Amino acid sequence: MSTTESTTTAPPTVDGVRLAILTNRFQGIVRKMTNTLFRTARSGVISNAKDFSCCIVTAEHELLVAAESLPIHVMSGPDLISRHIAEWHPEMRRGDAFLHNSPYHGNSHAGDHCLLVPIIDDEGNHRFSAIVKAHLADIGNSQPSTIVPTVRDVYEEGALIFPGVQVQRDYRDIDDIIRMCEVRIRVPDFWRGDFNGMVGAARIAEREVMQLAEEVGWEALGQYVGEWFDYSEHRMVEAIRAIPRGTATAETAHDPFGEFPEVRVKATVTVAHDDPKITVDLRDNPDCLPFGMNLTEATARTTAMVGTFMSIDASVPPNAGSARRLDILLRDGCVVGKPAHPFSCSGATTNIADRATNAVQMAFAELGDNTGLAEIGGVMPPAAPVVSGKDPRKGDAPFVDMLIMGMTGGAGAPEADAWLTAVHAGNNGAIRRNSTEATELLLPLRIWVDEIAPDTEGAGRHRGAPGNLVEWSPNNTRVEAMWISDGTVNPARGVRGGQDGHLGDQWIREADGELAHTAAFNRLWVEADQRVVSLSPGGGGYGSPLERDPEAVAQDVREGWVTADRARETYGVVVASDGVVDEAATGARRAEAGRR
Known part of the structure; x- marks a missing residue:
């Protein structure tokens, strides 16, 4: 029987000590993967902002553990990627590695390069896979950004798509693929450094899992996987029975941009107690649109999972076992569903994905006062831009990078105020803000202001996060900047009597100090004597503000x-x-x- 099949709601009979030890060993392996890439990557979006994830999946394509990873990267996606690569490469061998970023075959979006390394025992049996996923600074798109929201399709997006392409054999690079990337990508040295870091992280997992198997045996590890999933399912059953049962629907909206009106996003959540299960229905949403913001199957599924796990007992392990009790209903050809080629999914990890997660957690809040969350503030303001240009400090060397200089956005919760550095719904605080000092060392930029904007929080019994005011400029050069700010028209909504968060806004400060509004979705050259001023949206409040301590x-x-x-x-x-x-x-x- 597959370990993904549900068996019973009764508590599993396991050796609790062994379960805890092996779980911590696997989590420790993933943390070693994370530490390796964080310390060796070249791009600031990886080595500074930590926009990457590591995980281990079983040979049956089940998520086992993903310590310290971004939820939008791993809650669904690695399982789908593993399944597709196994179909394309049924005879995997030790020493193989595969590069994957196809948004139509389980990946989050093309800007997230994934490296899968199969972990093979001495008899040639595929036991586990190590997966590293990293948001790269550049992937060879038609524009110097991995997120291009205004394109009509994947062809205009211009991304190099790698559907499970083998990049290593017998632990050696396949140079044809490496050359293809180095020729197309704008910053090949940065890409190569990031790629090498990803390979190192995955190979460390391979080495560590093999060593663990030598200590306890492959049979014991197989037994552990089944027990860990059964235990996680039991914890999910308990969590479901602890929240109100019933059905609720919530709706929110992504801001209009360009020729596109606002995109309404709806989620219906049903909680059942008799046969404990949560069903999240995302089918009642618009068809795919000719822009770059359609979700992938992985990100659509993940939005439902993030909204769910944020609304239940936080100690439930997020893995294939607990996911047995979660049904996610998607529709083919839907903007929040399964996209069809060639619709573009360039921005599938943020914007509309965040709105879908928000709709799910707000629906939970409709079920009762002890569950769910308010809405997390809109994402990708001008303080989270993609910047490119030439660095005069380094002989006009070209650079492209994505920065997280200033977003807050956290949502009020049933028992706590918002997390100030939630940043966006898809990562829920797991990503890091770029260090001001490191950013100014790595790139020709100056950050002049970084502060909390007063009175921008969504008021509530537990308040949302206030907005973040950031002012930045090029440093003795000009910089091309792109941002895709949501939340300047539609605020983050409060729930259960909580108030909405403050809207975001953005300006250009000219050399004479005058401020002029600029577009929320923008691509422009920022001159050396100009500054970009960014106000990120506040998060929604939970409960009446008159009930606040x-x-x-x-x-x-x-x-x-x-x-x-x-x-x-x-x-x-x-x-x-x-x-x-x-x-x-x-x-x-x-x-x-x-x-x-």
């Missing part, structure tokens, strides 16, 4: 995140000039607000 409001006032006026008008909390709550005035103010 007055001391928490006062702390926000003392921190400068909320003004005293907003504390009084929105939260009904009167904070004196010394930062202390005036309890009598607060009681009167909230009583007055409650009568309205």
